[in-house]
Amino acid sequence: MSRFLSGKYAALEPYTPGEQPKTAVLTKLNTNESPFPPAKEVTDAIAEAAASLQLYPDPDCTALRGAIAKTFDVDPDMVLCNNGSDEGLYFAFMAYCEEGTPAVFPDITYGFYPVFAGMTGTDYREVPLREDLSIEPEDYFEAGGTVFIPNPNAPTGIPLSRAQIDEILKHNPDNIVVIDEAYVDFGTESAVPLTREYGNLLVIQTFSKSRSLAGMRLGYVIGCKELIADLNTLRFSTNPYNIDRLAMAAGTASLENDRINIAHCEEIMKNREYTCGELAKMGFEMTDSTANFIFVRHPEIEGGELFAELRKRGVIVRHFTKERISDYNRISIGSREQMDILLREVRDILDGKRR
Ligand code: PMP
Secondary structure (H helix, E strand, C coil), X not given: CCCCCCHHHCCCCCCCCCXXXXXXXXXXXXXXXXXXXXXXXXXXXXHHHHCCCCCCCCCCCHHHHHHHHHHHCCCHHHEEEXXXXXXXXXXXXHHHCECCECEEEECCCCCHHHHHHHHCCCCEEEECCCCCCCCCHHHHCCCCCEEXXXXXXXXXXXXXXXXXXXXXXXXXXXXXXXXXXCCHHHCCCCCHHHHHCCCCEXXXXXXXXXXXXXXXXXXXXXXXXXXXXXXXXXXXXXXXXXXXXXXXXXXXXXXXXXXXHHHHHHHHHHHHHHHXXXXXXXXXXXXXXXXXXXXXXXXXXXXXXXXXXXXXXXXXXXXXXCHHHCCCEEEECCCHHHHHHHHHXXXXXXXXXHC
């Protein structure tokens, strides 16, 4: 840190993204990316847009917002596009958290939430998960602050139903509720239809996981038009050109060809069931994940040890040292071939321990 950094950031602990290895690794299952590259229609659209990069992009993001609105059957004024859904989350912290209005989120959840609280100088309250690592909706009734819930939760992958989100909304008429749906497309009910009903709901989604565009940085927020206008005030006050021409073209083409993304999601869900079945046969315990990752532990090997052993063999998963979950590893679901490599190495590690 230099002596010039503003005192207000001196204690900030930045978010640590999952490792992006610089050398070729065999099997990268640590940051929940899609194993499938974007469709040719998407890369063609990017190439075409590249020819106009001397011009600024449309600050209203009209074409992409239109495509998102059509996909979700909402008004384009209910959509805001972001440079990755992390930016949408940051805007929501900026807009709706302040002294007396803390952020309220699960004690085990996406590690960026406490960082956003730090960035925006707001307090936060962590709500403990139940013993089985699921979220108890009632714990969020009359939350006394702005609620942030990933659905499904990360890193557990455990979902809430739309009816449960509806209950949380009903019991928070005076609080904003933000549902972070980064992993919704792998078998979780979306809360987007509720945005037409509730003036206090924001749903945040991303092109990073189910639409194979993590490298593009593209996300969006859906909510009533007054809330989206709030977020636009912040956007136009920080970075009005937050969506570049390539991302706008990629996102629009991706939604126009969404059947390809949906087929990829179905394949990932199939690979998830297969991997869970094989790991269960080896004695693993796991949460009931509806995400493109699973959260697993084994009674005979510590989470950190399994992580390190896999790492040595060129398979990267994600291990968190946080108290209640340090026995677990989060494993992204990739192609069948990647999962077979993982399973082979895990089997070998367990055999080695038993010998
Ligand atoms: N929410 C959750 C729960 C996540 O795990 C992630 C990915 N790290 C994000 C939001 C952000 O995704 P992106 O910025 O790539 O859209």
